[in-house]
Amino acid sequence: MDEVDELIINYLKNKDASWGWFFGGTRLSAKETIDKLKTDKEFRKKVKQAVINRLMEEVRGE
Amino acid sequence: MSSTSPPWVLFIAPEFDTATHYSKEWCDLLVSSTSKFVQHGYLEGTGATRENVERMLTQGPSYEAVVFYNHGDENGLVAQDGEGYVLDEKNIDLVKGKFIYTLACLAGRKYGVKAWQQGCKFIGYDDVFGFTEDEPELFGEAAGFGFELWARGLRDFKKIKEAMIDKFNRLIEIAKSFWTKVWLQHDRDHLVVYDAERPSSKCIFRRLALWVFGSFGWQFKRWHSLAAILFGIGWGLTAHDLWVEICKSGTPWRIHGGYIGLALMLLSVFLSIGIFRKVFRNA
Numbered sequence: 001m002d003e004v005d006e007l008i009i010n011y012l013k014n015k016d017a018s019w020g021w022f023f024g025g026t027r028l029s030a031k032e033t034i035d036k037l038k039t040d041k042e043f044r045k046k047v048k049q050a051v052i053n054r055l056m057e058e059v060r061g062e
Numbered sequence: 063m064s065s066t067s068p069p070w071v072l073f074i075a076p077e078f079d080t081a082t083h084y085s086k087e088w089c090d091l092l093v094s095s096t097s098k099f100v101q102h103g104y105l106e107g108t109g110a111t112r113e114n115v116e117r118m119l120t121q122g123p124s125y126e127a128v129v130f131y132n133h134g135d136e137n138g139l140v141a142q143d144g145e146g147y148v149l150d151e152k153n154i155d156l157v158k159g160k161f162i163y164t165l166a167c168l169a170g171r172k173y174g175v176k177a178w179q180q181g182c183k184f185i186g187y188d189d190v191f192g193f194t195e196d197e198p199e200l201f202g203e204a205a206g207f208g209f210e211l212w213a214r215g216l217r218d219f220k221k222i223k224e225a226m227i228d229k230f231n232r233l234i235e236i237a238k239s240f241w242t243k244v245w246l247q248h249d250r251d252h253l254v255v256y257d258a259e260r261p262s263s264k265c266i267f268r269r270l271a272l273w274v275f276g277s278f279g280w281q282f283k284r285w286h287s288l289a290a291i292l293f294g295i296g297w298g299l300t301a302h303d304l305w306v307e308i309c310k311s312g313t314p315w316r317i318h319g320g321y322i323g324l325a326l327m328l329l330s331v332f333l334s335i336g337i338f339r340k341v342f343r344n345a
Contacts, residue, residue, distance in 0.1 A: 011240075021241060024167050024190035025081040025133045050192075050248040054240070057247060 001038070004048050009034050023047075069126040071100045071213070072118055076110035076132040076142040084193070085165065088202035089131035095206070096213035100127075105148075112141050115148040119156040127161040129209055134166025134186075138173045151176050158182070161212065165205040167191045170254035170261075178256035179280050183219055185209075185226075189252035192245035200233045204246060208255075223255040274335055297327060 015030035022028070023043075028036065037044045075089035076082055086106065093104060103122055105114050110132070119125060130149070133140040138150030149157060154176055161183040162174070170188035177184050185208050193201035207229045208222050216222055230250035237243045254261070260277055263269055267287040271279030304320035 019195070021192065021194040021196075021245065022081050022084070023192050025079070027080045027195075046190075050244050053251065054244040054247050 001044075004052065005037060005044060008047060008051055009037060012037075068100050070123045071096075071102045071127045071129060072115075072122070072125045073102055073104045073106075074110050074115060074128065074130045074132070074139070074148055075104075075106045076140070076148075077107045078143050082132055084198055084202070085131040088165075088205060089129070091202060092129065092131075092206040092209060096210060099213040099215070108142055110142045110148060112146060112148050112153075115141075116153055116156060125160060127163060127209075127212065128157055130162070130164040130166060131205075132166060134164060134169035134173070136168050136172040139164060139166050139169060149173075154180055162186070163209045163212070165191050170252070170256075174254060174256055175261040175280065178261060182256075184254070184256040185219075185222070186254060187249060187252045188254050189248070191249055191252075193249075194239060194242045194245060196239040197237055197242045200237055200242060200246060201249070204230050204233050204249065219255050219258040223253070223258040226250075226253060226255075275338055293331075297324065300324065 012030040012034050017029065017031075020027050020029050021033070023033075033047075037047060073089055073093050075086045077086040089106070093102060096102075101123070103118055103125070105111075105118065119128075128149070130139045133144065138147035140146075141148045149162075150173065157177060157180070159181040162177055162185070164186045166186060167190040168188065170184070170186040174184040174186050174188070191205075204226070208226045211222050211225055216225075227250055230246055230253075234243050234246045234250070237246060260272065261280070263272065267290070268279065268282070271282045271286070273279070275282075300320075301324055304318070304324065305314065308314045308316075308318055308320070
């Protein structure tokens with residue numbers, strides 16, 4: 001876990017209990033996502049990369 | 063006014079979990095939004111089984127395209143209740159030469175490549191397809207856009223891909239949630255359109271074969287790589303042995319027949335590669 005992972009987790013902590021999204025066909029609530037980020041290295045890597053890619057594109061666009 | 067009848071399209075949308083409620087709904091919308099432009103068969107929910115798909119593709123009208131909205135993995139497109147696949151490598155002959163359009167996760171990795179090798183056009187994703195419940199309609203819109211263009215008559219797959227990416231970008235701009243933007247971008251970046259682009263490979267031998275032979279490089283099997291390695295080892299051993307023998311005689315710099323033989327072998331390989339490149343790239 002690094003600072004980016006912590007930032008993602010903090011972002012997800014603000015989501016309410018009904019919030020959810022789908023990753024590879026599996027529904028994940030914010031809490032399930034946080035748990036998975038803490039335990040599943042591959043998932044953490046993929047989510048972090050997706051977030052970084054988005055942030056990079058936002059920075060480039062500005 | 064054109065006298066040709068609209069193309070036949072087989073829509074397949076299993077429905078058995080939360081994710082597939084969304085994908086089924088998106089497929090329903092796609093069926094209705096394109097119904098003016100295509101004739102269709104629709105296998106939905108419990109009807110979306112392998113048997114039914116195979117029956118429709120063999121006994122039904124001549125379908126030009128198959129649209130699949132459900133789970134998938136590298137090996138194929140998943141059937142109702144997650145029981146096996148409706149389409150995979152084993153029944154790939156049934157879709158030979160057709161257009162396959164799907165939002166299924168990962169299908170662009172292996173199945174899409176196999177389908178493309180069979181002369182299919184393939185639009186799908188080579189990683190998981192992520193979406194959010196905040197703004198699911200944006201993902202449905204993005205996922206279906208390429209097929210809408212095809213249904214309206216666009217057959218230039220490079221243009222379809224460009225238009226799909228533009229669509230994703232517009233939707234990323236209007237999305238309210240950061241998480242939605244993240245996963246729209248992720249899906250956009252993993253969109254594959256086989257025909258507009260050639261599938262890539264992480265395997266160094268496959269990449270070499272694709273570089274030399276173009277798309278024909280996908281036809282090579284592992285034993286072709288083995289043959290190339292054996293040639294290299296054989297040539298190297300011979301060269302080494304020749305060098306040792308020639309050094310024994312004390313005049314290694316004289317032009318021996320062995321040098322000429324090895325040089326001719328290399329020359330023939332490079333000439334062959336050049337000829338193959340021309341033949342297969344123009345094929």
